Amino acid sequence: MRKSYSKIACMLLAVFLSIAAFAQTVTITGNVKTSTSQEAVPAVSVTIKGTGSGTFTDDKGNFTLTTSQKPPFTLIFSSIGFESQEVVVNNASDVINVSFVPSTQLGTEVVVSASRVPERILESPVSIERVNSASIRVAPAASYYDIVGNLKGVDLTTSSLTFKTPSTRGFNGSGNTRFNQVIDGMDNQAPGLNFSVGTIVGLNELDVDNMELLPGASSALYGPGGMNGTLLINSKSPFRYTGLSFQVKEGIMHTDKRYRDDAGAYHNWAIRWAQKVSDKFAYKITGEFIQAKDWVGADYRNYARLGTNGRVIPGTRQTDPNYDGVNVYGDETTTDLMKNVLIPISKQAPFLAPYIYSLDTNKAIPVSRTGYTEREIVDPNTVNFKLSGALHYKITENLEAVFAGYFGTGNTVYTGSERYSLRDLKIAQYKLELNHKNWFIRSYTTQENAGQSYNATVTTRLFNEAWKPSTSWYSQYGQTYVANLLSGMANLDAHNAARAVADQGRPVAGSTQFNQIFDRIRSIPIVKGGGLFVDKTDLYNTEGQYNLTHATGKVADILVGGNYKTYVLNSEGTLFADSSGNIKIREFGAYIQASRRLFGDVLKLTFSGRYDKNENFKGRLTPRATAVLQVAKNNNLRFSYQSAYRFPSTQQQWINLAVGSNVRLIGGNKDFITHFGFDKNPVFSTTTGQVYTINAVKPEAVTSFEMGYKGLLAEGKVMVDAYGYFGQYQDFLARTLIMQSTTGNPADVVNPATRRIFSIPVNLADKVKTYGYGMSIDYRFYKGYVFSVNGSSDNLQDVPEDYVAFFNAPKYRANLTLANGSLGKDKRYGFVATYKWQDSFLSEGDFATGDVPAIHTLDAQVSYKLPKSKSIVKLGANNLLNQYYFNAVGNSIVGGLYYISFGYNMY
Structure with a gap:
């Protein structure tokens, strides 16, 4: 009986305690709308002043806040693009309705990436650009990556429609290993293919909360690789952004049918569903599908190819028997017709010998096979x-656990050492992290699978051999050529007629015969005589950070962190030197940062340093020191000394890939020296012909000095940002060509038939310098109109002529934007127009080198909001005037893309 009484007493006690606890809490409800159009404002932060308690408005602008604090207290309402507002709550039963006033002042945003702690963008110690979700929603862009290309000092390299790579301060390319892309804390670079895959896997437009761009050296806080910049893309929290969102974007491309036979449709469908199940648990699911007829590489200029070096030369297929079109494949196969065909014919047919020897037998007659264009x-x-x-779970008020997965697959085209058709490419990233207000720990992996991707050049050359071996093709060509000359034909006519005979029966692109042969070859791995490249490389990374400011704040704000990373290279010998098994590469790093405000917050000093070690290289310390000086309210000068450190990429260490004719692209690991016998059979520079001494490749370092100003003028309606920088590279990584005799006799290296050529990564002995500047002005004027203009310049000097630096930056570039998102009586109409210009420049690449003409484009968009249905309709265009351009030799030629979209609950 006593046990029963005890149980009843415990139950009653629990009930009374629960009632008492319930009695001690109050629930506040309310709604937030804009003061101009009375639209609901979602994702507004609602916090109790002086505490960490708070919530967010939902997709209808409603909020519910439960607290143990008794009224009266003050609620603070804040959101990007609006004035912060305080409301006093005197009675818990009152419904709080807030008329949210749009901000008229620029520069109010908070950034994290510049110092890894929150700070106003005006007070950032280094140059930084920020794009928020509101800007993404109204930008005239088919992809949010296009928005990055409008920022000051940014170049966007377009390999194809869905493969775009942003870069800052030079070294632009489809795979820029000097520029970091980080999505939700994860390095977005494919660990084996060495290109960032942000447009392939990761976030769709509906789930992007903000993007922060750090131009310049950023290794001190973000690790090796950030030589020239870091782009951080952060997704929306399901606690803050809830409900269903979707966008249907339909468009049209190739409207003038210049490079495609028909105009092609563009489809882009995106969806996001997020649910806050309770104050502790929330989840989200997102998806996106893009389909279109891609832009095509259509540069048919003639190219004199020598490994990774070369130049554009005059000539077409009709005027040059040795024609090699930039975006024509299979015509890389070439031979000296005189030496390898005509002289042997004279021996087999003595009656032709007098005529053949009447020609100049010492003069080479180079002839290439007939190729196929990229579109074929x-x-x-x-x-x-x-x-x-x-999945997001709040373990405590200050500790949140997150498990997330990102998967992407599809077809696209990439420019590397060759043009690659990426078919059924699959990239996945998974992470588990714990986020505390003072620390975080995160583990993630990147899983890469090249699928059915193939090398377009290799596949087409092998296709030609499968249809008709070169021995037969050149024999027919040579015999017909001599006969044509004997019949009195002019030399060029004799060549063209001989080609027509040798090409008789050549499969037509798209025919059954063509497809059967081509599909068979592209499905065979490169190491087994086909064009397929296998890559299943993985990356594993664990990192953490701790903010000690709560304990050290009286002395300095201190931040510490570190990471451990492992690459597992697995290409089965098609890309790396891993035929005998996977190759592992391990790295670790650690950093510390200390900052202190002085003289009443007039001066802020920050010092940081990072140490990184790769198992194949010596460790390196990268320091950074910055100062921010307030010269007036909302007007700051910034000074920085930054350094960065880059280990050679996985490909620069271990690539082993045949490119072109008798040329091999290899890595800089010391094992290649013995593997190819460079220590026993000497090698020579292809430029000077002198003996070349090979050294194992070393990491690259850069130090950079920058001065900048950012400030608000005209009562916050004008924001000016300007910077200038000077940098110096040590052990600069470039590529050069060497040659080696295949017979072991160094004298045979002068004979193309008895030599092989290697493209190798090297460190330059001399220091390479870079410098540049940029400036932007944003002006918010009459009735919500915003005018923005920016310009920038980047330069590189002191690179020896016989080395390829891949700088690939126009000397000058500029962007102009005019926008207004609140036009009309009900503020429902909006428009944005952006004009972009960049100067012509020399583009250097493993695939091809040549001039890129100046680029002029106009992007524009108009929109109409439907507040009752929380929807927006947009009509827009990228490259509105259809001014075709390419931004790297051999890349796709980009024309106009015209679209209309309907978006629901886009916030």
Whole structure:
């Protein structure tokens, strides 16, 4: 009986305690609308002043806040693009309705990436650009990556429709290993293919909360690789952004049918679903599908190719028997017709010998095989499917656990050492992290699978051999050529007629015969005589950070962190020197940062340093020191000394890939020296002909000095940002060509038939310098109109002529934007127009080198909001005037893309 009484007493006590606890809490409800159009404002932060307690408005602008604090207290309402507002709550039963006033002042945003702690963008110690979700929503862009290309000092390299790579301060390319892209804390670079895959896997437009761009050296806080900049893309929290969102974007491309036979449709469908199940648990699921007929590489200029070096030369297929078109594949196969065909014919047919020897037998007659254009051999159907999801659980008020996964697959085209058709490419990233207000720990992995991707050049050359071996093709060509000359034909006519005979029966692109042969070859791995490249490389990384400011704040704000990373290279010998098994590369790093405000917050000093070690290289310390000086309210000068450190990429260490004719692209690991016998059989520079001494490649370092100003003028309606920098590279990584005799006799290296050529990474002995400047002005004027203009310049000097630096930056570039998102009586109309210009420049690449003409484009968009249905309709265009351009030799030629979209609950 006593046990029963005890149980009843415990139950009653629990009930009374629960009632008492319930009695001690109050629930506040309310709604937030704009003061101009009375639209609901979602994702507004609602916090109790002086505490960390708070919540967010939902997709209808409603909020519910439960607290143990008794009224009266003050609620603070804040959101990007609006004035912060305080409301006093005197009675818990009152419904709080807030009329949210749009901000008229620029520069109010908070950034994190510049110092890894929150700070106003005006007070950032280094140059930084920020794009928020509101800007993404109204930008005249088919992809949010295009928005990055409008920022000051940014170049956007477009390999194809869904493969775009942003870069800052030079070294632009489809795979820029000097520029970091980080999505939700994860390095977005494919660990084996060495290009960032942000447009292939990761976030769709509906889930991007903000993007922060750090131009210049950023290794001190973000690790090796950030030599020239870091782009951080952060997704929306399901606690803050809830409900269903979707966008249907339909468009049209190739309207003038210049490079495609028909105008092609563009489809982009995106969806996001997020649910806050309770104050502790929330989740989200996102997806995106893109499909279109891609832009095509259509540079048919003649190219004199020598490994990774070369130049554009005059000539066409009709005027040059040795024609090699930049975006024509299979014509890389070439031979000296005189030496390898005509002289042997004279021996087999003595009656032709007198005539053949009447020609100049010492003069080479180079002749190439007939190739196919890119549009004939690369599937035009570009597809991209992305799927991601995340589970968020708040263990305590200050500690949140996140498990997230990101997956992407599809078809696209990439420019590397060759043009690659990426078919069924699959990239996945998974992470588990704990986020505390003072620390975080995160583990993630990147899983890469090249699928059915193939090398367009290799595949087409092998296709020609499968249809008709070069021995037979050149024999027919040579015999017909001599006969044509004997019949009195002019030399060029004799060549063209001989080609027509040798090409008789050549499969037509797209025919059954063509497809059967081509599909068979592209499905065979490169190491087994086909064009397929296998890559299943993985990356594993664990990192953490701790903010000690709560304990050290009286002395300095201190931040510490570190990471451990492992690459597992797995290409089965098609890309890396891993035929005998996987190759592992391990790295670790650690950093510390200390900052202190002085003289009443007039001066802020920050010092940081990072140490990184790769198992194949010596460790390196990268320091950084910055100062921010307030010269007036909201007007700051910034000074910085930054350094960065880059270990050679996985490909620069271990690539082993045949490119072109008798040329091999290899890595700089010391094992290659013995593997290819460089220590026993001497090698020579292809430029000077002198003996070349090979050294194992070393990491690259840069130090950079920058001065900048950012400030608000005209009562916050004008924001000016300007910077200038000077940098110096040590052990600068470049590529050069060497040659080696295949017979072991150094004298045979002068004979193309008895030599092989290697493209190798090297460190330059001399220091390479870079410098540049940029400036932007944003002006918010009459009735919500905003005018923005920016310009910048980047320069590189002191690179020896016989080395390829891949700087690839126009000397000058500029962007102008005019926008207004609140036009009309009900503020429902909006428009944005952006004009972009960049100067012509010399583009250097492993695939091809040549001049890129100046680029002029106009992007524009008009929109109409439907507040009752929380929807927006947009009509826009990228490259409105259809001014075709390419931004690297051999890349796709980009024309106009015209679209209309309907978006629901886009916030």
